[in-house]
Amino acid sequence: MALIIQKYGGTSVGGIERIRSVARRVIASASKGDRVVVVVSAMAGETNRLIELGKTVSSRSEGREFDVLLASGEQVTTALLALAIEDAGRKAVSFLGHQVQITTSGAFSKARIESVNTDRTLAALKEGYIVVVAGFQGATREGSITTLGRGGSDITAVALGVALKADRVEFYKDVDGIFTADPSVCPDARMLPRVAYEEMLEMSYLGAKVLHPRCVEMARRNGLPLVVRSSLNFNPGTQVVPEEELMEYAAVSGIVCDKNQVKVSLNGIPDRPGILAGVFTSVAEAEINIDMIVEDTASADGRTAVSFTCGSADLAAAEKAAKKITSAYPGSSFAVRSGLNKLSIVGAGMRLHSGVAAKMFTALAKEGVSVYMVNTSDIKVSCLIEAKYSELAVRTLHEVFELGKAPSGRRRAASRGK
Amino acid sequence: MALIIQKYGGTSVGGIERIRSVARRVIASASKGDRVVVVVSAMAGETNRLIELGKTVSSRSEGREFDVLLASGEQVTTALLALAIEDAGRKAVSFLGHQVQITTSGAFSKARIESVNTDRTLAALKEGYIVVVAGFQGATREGSITTLGRGGSDITAVALGVALKADRVEFYKDVDGIFTADPSVCPDARMLPRVAYEEMLEMSYLGAKVLHPRCVEMARRNGLPLVVRSSLNFNPGTQVVPEEELMEYAAVSGIVCDKNQVKVSLNGIPDRPGILAGVFTSVAEAEINIDMIVEDTASADGRTAVSFTCGSADLAAAEKAAKKITSAYPGSSFAVRSGLNKLSIVGAGMRLHSGVAAKMFTALAKEGVSVYMVNTSDIKVSCLIEAKYSELAVRTLHEVFELGKAPSGRRRAASRGK
Numbered sequence: 001m002a003l004i005i006q007k008y009g010g011t012s013v014g015g016i017e018r019i020r021s022v023a024r025r026v027i028a029s030a031s032k033g034d035r036v037v038v039v040v041s042a043m044a045g046e047t048n049r050l051i052e053l054g055k056t057v058s059s060r061s062e063g064r065e066f067d068v069l070l071a072s073g074e075q076v077t078t079a080l081l082a083l084a085i086e087d088a089g090r091k092a093v094s095f096l097g098h099q100v101q102i103t104t105s106g107a108f109s110k111a112r113i114e115s116v117n118t119d120r121t122l123a124a125l126k127e128g129y130i131v132v133v134a135g136f137q138g139a140t141r142e143g144s145i146t147t148l149g150r151g152g153s154d155i156t157a158v159a160l161g162v163a164l165k166a167d168r169v170e171f172y173k174d175v176d177g178i179f180t181a182d183p184s185v186c187p188d189a190r191m192l193p194r195v196a197y198e199e200m201l202e203m204s205y206l207g208a209k210v211l212h213p214r215c216v217e218m219a220r221r222n223g224l225p226l227v228v229r230s231s232l233n234f235n236p237g238t239q240v241v242p243e244e245e246l247m248e249y250a251a252v253s254g255i256v257c258d259k260n261q262v263k264v265s266l267n268g269i270p271d272r273p274g275i276l277a278g279v280f281t282s283v284a285e286a287e288i289n290i291d292m293i294v295e296d297t298a299s300a301d302g303r304t305a306v307s308f309t310c311g312s313a314d315l316a317a318a319e320k321a322a323k324k325i326t327s328a329y330p331g332s333s334f335a336v337r338s339g340l341n342k343l344s345i346v347g348a349g350m351r352l353h354s355g356v357a358a359k360m361f362t363a364l365a366k367e368g369v370s371v372y373m374v375n376t377s378d379i380k381v382s383c384l385i386e387a388k389y390s391e392l393a394v395r396t397l398h399e400v401f402e403l404g405k406a407p408s409g410r411r412r413a414a415s416r417g418k
Numbered sequence: 419m420a421l422i423i424q425k426y427g428g429t430s431v432g433g434i435e436r437i438r439s440v441a442r443r444v445i446a447s448a449s450k451g452d453r454v455v456v457v458v459s460a461m462a463g464e465t466n467r468l469i470e471l472g473k474t475v476s477s478r479s480e481g482r483e484f485d486v487l488l489a490s491g492e493q494v495t496t497a498l499l500a501l502a503i504e505d506a507g508r509k510a511v512s513f514l515g516h517q518v519q520i521t522t523s524g525a526f527s528k529a530r531i532e533s534v535n536t537d538r539t540l541a542a543l544k545e546g547y548i549v550v551v552a553g554f555q556g557a558t559r560e561g562s563i564t565t566l567g568r569g570g571s572d573i574t575a576v577a578l579g580v581a582l583k584a585d586r587v588e589f590y591k592d593v594d595g596i597f598t599a600d601p602s603v604c605p606d607a608r609m610l611p612r613v614a615y616e617e618m619l620e621m622s623y624l625g626a627k628v629l630h631p632r633c634v635e636m637a638r639r640n641g642l643p644l645v646v647r648s649s650l651n652f653n654p655g656t657q658v659v660p661e662e663e664l665m666e667y668a669a670v671s672g673i674v675c676d677k678n679q680v681k682v683s684l685n686g687i688p689d690r691p692g693i694l695a696g697v698f699t700s701v702a703e704a705e706i707n708i709d710m711i712v713e714d715t716a717s718a719d720g721r722t723a724v725s726f727t728c729g730s731a732d733l734a735a736a737e738k739a740a741k742k743i744t745s746a747y748p749g750s751s752f753a754v755r756s757g758l759n760k761l762s763i764v765g766a767g768m769r770l771h772s773g774v775a776a777k778m779f780t781a782l783a784k785e786g787v788s789v790y791m792v793n794t795s796d797i798k799v800s801c802l803i804e805a806k807y808s809e810l811a812v813r814t815l816h817e818v819f820e821l822g823k824a825p826s827g828r829r830r831a832a833s834r835g836k
Contacts, residue, residue, distance in 0.1 A: 079487035
């Protein structure tokens, strides 16, 4: 008798029919004899509606009272799903964040989970209840309601899974699982039956919006198996497992494309110790979310060039910060390039295959796609390219790395490095 | 430095502009140096919307999960009002039912308040916060969320007022206060500056929808002064005070008309001990809310007639129950009359004035209004009349009892009885 956490996102509970369908699904799992804890988000669009409502009476957009406001969204779906399950003939009980003592830090709107009390949940499961827990919310030790920020409900699901020592956490999404590339861009894209935590983590960081990196990392650290599958069909989905369990893999598992990137280059900056710290303190003060950073080799005149990227939402702030920084160093200048995409290939197999980056650059060059910046880790290579080439580039790399075909080889020994 | 509870109903917080206006009002009170605790309802229409939402996934319409669902409505307005107060420059903090430990019975959808913990509220007031508390909700000792049923937010306000030993509870409504009669029916209707708890209680029971009888009774028992006033203007409103504080009053303070009444008559019922208990057990089993009961003198043949009234929502159930009861007694029969209104005159002064009922019946007879049933207490006389006469009857009694004029006389000694 397994203990399973099932997490349903906003679209999966976005209407009455969808909620009924989730209830049937949950009951089907419970009827197999498993103990089921369900975590739900607010109905699709509801959190944004509440934020807008709050903004109409307040010049702020977060803080203690915003969390009270937003937490009501998950409260509604939690109650509705418990009602729907009961209506379909199974015992169900709903718990809000504070009721299962999801204790968090006091950082409103982006609180961190500190502990989860499992007493009430385990007692309810023992009595045969299906337990429905409101995602995205918790409470401080003093009893103030908090919310967990982006990906909050996914994090609730994993935190409950860890605390309850669940057999797995199943994420029900609008997609069938994790694909080798975006199927709407690449018709050959193939669903991956299994990916490693590390791969999933890179893909999440690189802009695949399927799971939040915080929840993947928490699952990895605790060895909690994850499944990503569709709430619209019964396909098995993608399992996220430790790398050791992957018996076979290719060098590249998937391609991720993150849109709306901006590159800011600062040229002719004096190359002296501490200069980067000064530059990026200024950038951080402007509250710009930096992604990649590259520093070019210093030129002979004792000057250096440094570039960073951020999302286009931060474009104006980045431009202002660049102007401020360069004005402090006579002879320096800055350039901002928007309309870029970050194209990444990810694969745990990269550790075992050489020449992956070279293969990527060659393929892109062949199609006339310029690369504006490169960043790598042991299991990914990211390139900044012009947005207009992104679909072509995804399809090209998908073909070059043969992602449309299921890998047939076993893990093979190979020289390391790209 | 007074401690004041201000309660704002659903219409008063029914939109963003109204919430802003409430915030300004609350701040104006706090700026005078008073400590202010605000209790809010859900936005007008929101509770019904949530009930309908719940009914779409459940064949039930109450229970534990419905309470979780409904409590979200007050949660939203509580947060919005706290945000609006903060935005206008004062410190505010919101508390939900469980956060101020409004501990209730476990009777979901109609829970009774058992205790209120004042620690958090008093601490917040001491730190200079305006405290905004969600009305209508509490939690059981085990931590399940409950709602208090009809008039729940009014009850929250009075329960907090009692627990905090408040100087008064102010109810902000869409009306200026308590009137001698419905001003839309009776153009002469006059606002009463003060009414006795007992009068307010009778008026509430008799269908004046201004305050819930439960909250008036709780305030009376604890000697907590109440004020009913408008959230749309700054008129002083009506004070609800102990009868002893009313220095002057007329025999009749107000006229109340309760619509949609049904009278059920059971004739030829055997007149033997226990028969009424049997009849009304059957009625109670049909979950009919009975209002008045009248039994006629038994006739010489050992048979009796008994009549009761209920709301027209219970018409079908009442008819069914009457059929069942009379079928058990051969020779008995029943009659149901709908389309009736209950017209009542209320006044603590009735205790000191004689001939009030006679004056009422005479005035009604003169206008050709038949009376189908009569019920009295020491401070009211109620008559069942045909609905079509109700406006005429209200205006007639308003004139006969001179309610359009402010009473000039002092309390006078007079023979008791109607």
